[in-house]
Amino acid sequence: MENMTHSREEKALAFTDQGEGTPILLLHGLGSSRHEWDSLTPALTGAGYRVLACDLLGHGDSPKPADQRQYRLETTYETLDRWIDSLHLRELFFLGGHSLGGYLSLMFALRGPARLRGLALIDPFYSLEQIPPPLNRLTGLLLIGEKILHATPEKVLLRAMKNPFIHSSVLPLKSRQQGAIDIRTADPNVARIMQSIPSLLPQVEKIQLPALVVWGDRDRTCNPRLFPKLTARLPHAQGFCLPDCGHHPHLEKPEEVSQMILTFLNSI
Numbered sequence: 001m002e003n004m005t006h007s008r009e010e011k012a013l014a015f016t017d018q019g020e021g022t023p024i025l026l027l028h029g030l031g032s033s034r035h036e037w038d039s040l041t042p043a044l045t046g047a048g049y050r051v052l053a054c055d056l057l058g059h060g061d062s063p064k065p066a067d068q069r070q071y072r073l074e075t076t077y078e079t080l081d082r083w084i085d086s087l088h089l090r091e092l093f094f095l096g097g098h099s100l101g102g103y104l105s106l107m108f109a110l111r112g113p114a115r116l117r118g119l120a121l122i123d124p125f126y127s128l129e130q131i132p133p134p135l136n137r138l139t140g141l142l143l144i145g146e147k148i149l150h151a152t153p154e155k156v157l158l159r160a161m162k163n164p165f166i167h168s169s170v171l172p173l174k175s176r177q178q179g180a181i182d183i184r185t186a187d188p189n190v191a192r193i194m195q196s197i198p199s200l201l202p203q204v205e206k207i208q209l210p211a212l213v214v215w216g217d218r219d220r221t222c223n224p225r226l227f228p229k230l231t232a233r234l235p236h237a238q239g240f241c242l243p244d245c246g247h248h249p250h251l252e253k254p255e256e257v258s259q260m261i262l263t264f265l266n267s268i
Contacts, residue, residue, distance in 0.1 A: 021049045037250070039251060040254055059182070072192065099222070103126055
């Protein structure tokens with residue numbers, strides 16, 4: 001059963017809490033929401049894991065500060081860290097992240113490694129060098145302004161998400177529909193989080209945790225040729241490149257990705 005709630009902290013994040021067992025916390029990408037994990041959650045809970053997925057600050061049902069200066073990396077991380085503290089987890093947990101969520105997962109592993117069992121990263125963002133010019137289309141879409149974005153017909157957003165210049169493979173209709181909802185729901189200022197983010201590559205060698213890195217060979221948001229560089233720098237990482245897959249392997253090939261994640265989790 002899905003339990004949708006808010007933590008009791010100020011600026012509380014909305015999240016879902018499903019299943020029982022070893023916790024795995026899942027962090028979505030820019031302009032998305034906790035629903036990004038809907039297709040993977042049943043397999044994880046069915047295998048005996050407790051799955052907690054939150055909406056990051058400015059996304060989904062979480063708070064959206066009026067002050068655009070709140071939309072920066074450190075504020076996003078601090079809010080996430082408070083949410084994790086509010087869960088009062090008594091055991092070590094896994095942290096999983098996609099894209100921006102992958103960056104935040106790496107940050108947490110650098111700052112609080114003693115609390116983690118391992119990392120499961122899907123097309124993780126770790127450096128601005130990954131993003132080809134012009135910056136990814138989602139960032140540009142969010143920056144066009146809230147009024148224009150909310151006035152855009154849903155069918156136009158769905159068509160944009162099907163565009164081969166944005167996604168190298170067609171996302172399932174349900175995922176595209178949810179993606180259109182998520183883009184409309186997110187505060188456009190979340191795009192500011194991506195401005196001047198420092199590269200984590202020089203630091204990741206300090207992460208002495210088991211890590212899984214999965215990416216699509218047709219990712220047009222983050223250069224797929226640069227994911228092996230991250231995998232090589234992480235001391236205890238295993239990397240897998242999925243063929244004929246774009247920036248969202250967990251949405252494009254959920255059964256294959258969920259099995260890869262379960263194999264990794266069960267091996268720890």
